[in-house]
Amino acid sequence: xxxxxxxxxxxxxxxxxxxxxxxxxxxxxxxxxxxxxxxxxxxxxxxxxxxxxxxxxxxxxxxxxxxxxxxxxxxxxxxxxxxxxxxxxxxxxxxxxxxxxxxxxxxxxxxxxxxxxxxxxxxxxxxxxxxxxxxxxxxxxxxxxxxxxxxxxxxxxxxxxxxxxxxxxxxxxxxxxxxxxxxxxxxxxxxxxxxxxxxxxxxxxxxxxxxxxxxxxxxxxxxxxxxxxxxxxxxxxxxxxxxxxxxxxxxxxxxxxxxxxxxxxxxxxxxxxxxxxxxx
Numbered sequence: 001x002x003x004x005x006x007x008x009x010x011x012x013x014x015x016x017x018x019x020x021x022x023x024x025x026x027x028x029x030x031x032x033x034x035x036x037x038x039x040x041x042x043x044x045x046x047x048x049x050x051x052x053x054x055x056x057x058x059x060x061x062x063x064x065x066x067x068x069x070x071x072x073x074x075x076x077x078x079x080x081x082x083x084x085x086x087x088x089x090x091x092x093x094x095x096x097x098x099x100x101x102x103x104x105x106x107x108x109x110x111x112x113x114x115x116x117x118x119x120x121x122x123x124x125x126x127x128x129x130x131x132x133x134x135x136x137x138x139x140x141x142x143x144x145x146x147x148x149x150x151x152x153x154x155x156x157x158x159x160x161x162x163x164x165x166x167x168x169x170x171x172x173x174x175x176x177x178x179x180x181x182x183x184x185x186x187x188x189x190x191x192x193x194x195x196x197x198x199x200x201x202x203x204x205x206x207x208x209x210x211x212x213x214x215x216x217x218x219x220x221x222x223x224x225x226x227x228x229x230x231x232x233x234x235x236x237x238x239x240x241x242x243x244x245x246x247x248x249x250x251x252x253x254x255x256x257x258x259x260x261x262x263x264x265x266x267x268x269x270x271x272x273x274x275x276x277x278x279x280x
Contacts, residue, residue, distance in 0.1 A: 049075075111256040114181045119248060120158030122223060122230055125165060131225030132165040133175040133205045135190065136255070140216040142184075146177050149185030156183055165223075175208065175220075191215060198238065209233040219254060221247070 031043075049068060056064040118134070125132050135142065150171060154160060156178060164171045164186050174187035192204065193211035202224075209220040213233040222231040229241040232250060239250070 046075075107257050110181060112252075114156055115248070115251050115255060117156050117158045118161070118221070118251065119244070121161035122221065122247070123244065124158065124162050125223045126228040126230055129225055129228040130162075130165050130167065130223065131172075131205060132161070132221070132223040133190070133208060134161070134221040135175050135177045135188075135209075135212055136219045136221075137177065137179040137184075138217045138219065140218065142177055142179065142212075142216060142218060145175075145188050145190060145212070146179070146185050149174065149177060149188030151185050152183045154183045156181060175212075190220075195236075199240075206231060206233075206238070210236065210238055213237070219251075 049071060053065065053068045053072070055061075056068060121132070124130075135145075160183065161176065163169070164176055166172060171186040175190050176186050177184045177188050190208040191211040191214075192207045193214055195210060195214075198207060198210055203226070205222050205224075209222045209231065210233050212218055212220055214236050217235060220233045222233070223229075224231070227241075230244075230247055232239045232242060232247060234254075239246075242250070
């Protein structure tokens with residue numbers, strides 16, 4: 001039997017492969033979009049309903065099949081109503097992609113502003129020896145620890161961080177957790193490390209900072225209440241008593257994306273088409 005490559009590389013076969021790749025990418029983006037949100041539970045429920053529907057169809061359970069079909073039919077409207085904020089956020093995120101001339105180019109400037117606000121708070125608290133514990137989420141989700149705190153969902157500003165950690169206030173005891181450059185919660189509980197490598201002179205805040213770094217990839221900043229020293233932990237590493245220059249250099253390297261020139265051909269093409277359509 002002769003193998004003919006032209007019979008394999010037909011448009012129909014390529015279309016099937018392209019179709020599968022696009023669906024795989026869309027599913028992946030959807031998973032990343034809902035990761036860490038309450039929509040994850042909804043996704044689990046949808047999967048469970050479809051499994052029930054398949055099993056009911058195979059076993060010819062007509063009544064159960066009818067009920068599940070009705071649930072699926074009406075669930076679309078329910079999902080839109082219940083998860084309107086998440087859907088809106090997802091569409092806004094889609095509009096910020098580089099293809100649509102979005103705000104991806106501003107990620108560098110936003111990260112710089114974020115670090116400057118952190119620095120403002122760190123400098124104020126360090127000079128006055130106000131203890132602080134700030135955890136910045138990275139790739140690993142911190143939902144379990146976020147649930148232990150008091151929800152804020154606020155922009156990161158130096159003034160807000162300072163007010164949170166002022167002694168004898170309701171939110172000062174515990175950690176601030178920051179996710180996507182926003183303060184998710186304050187007064188959160190972090191796991192304490194049992195490591196014998198931690199100097200005995202360090203207190204609970206430092207042990208909590210090391211503890212969260214041992215189980216996640218989060219970056220945690222500690223301001224010592226006793227000395228005013230600034231410490232950063234990540235991946236089990238303890239960077240003690242960092243100077244302003246040292247921690248600013250570290251945070252910039254870890255949190256600020258490199259600035260890219262806006263010269264992508266597809267974005268220029270899309271912008272031209274958009275301007276042409278708007279001018280008609």
